Amino acid sequence: MYKKILVALENGRADETLIRHVGELAGLLGSEILLVHVADGWAARNYDQLKLAESDEMRADREYLAGVAERLRDRGLTVHSELALGNPPAEIVRSAGAHRCDLIAMGAHGHKLVGDIFLGSTIDRVRHNTTIPVLVVRVAGASTPPLPQS
Numbered sequence: 001m002y003k004k005i006l007v008a009l010e011n012g013r014a015d016e017t018l019i020r021h022v023g024e025l026a027g028l029l030g031s032e033i034l035l036v037h038v039a040d041g042w043a044a045r046n047y048d049q050l051k052l053a054e055s056d057e058m059r060a061d062r063e064y065l066a067g068v069a070e071r072l073r074d075r076g077l078t079v080h081s082e083l084a085l086g087n088p089p090a091e092i093v094r095s096a097g098a099h100r101c102d103l104i105a106m107g108a109h110g111h112k113l114v115g116d117i118f119l120g121s122t123i124d125r126v127r128h129n130t131t132i133p134v135l136v137v138r139v140a141g142a143s144t145p146p147l148p149q150s
Helices: 015-029 042-050 056-073 088-098 113-119 122-128
Strands: 004-009 032-039 079-085 103-108 134-138
Touching (some): 004 015, 004 056, 004 088, 015 032, 015 056, 015 134, 032 042, 032 056, 032 088, 042 056, 042 079, 056 079, 079 088, 103 122, 122 134
Parallel strands (some): 004 103
């Protein structure tokens, strides 16, 4: 069903829940995984136009992706990785299309309305700009809304 799954990583602790879920799913389905992290700092956003050198942050992001890819490969999975530069929602959508992914997996933090207004919602922007299904996994430590009372 899902031959290639793009996993959008943030390079943080919250990624572990997403990696665990998608790793299990890919193992069950025999899917390839494409790990994508979007560096969005000043150097990353201006890298091509200004012909900048790779920043320490970008190098650290590449190392992070390589480490996650190796851990998943050790579990017998086929994994590729890409460090994209610029606007995270746009780059996730672009990368998913360019690599012919048929599922995009992202972690949700459970921000409240105010947090989403000020921080923006990458998930919301991705889902509105792609026809590829989006799997949203609530990451460990995310706030969970209370269940309605009956």
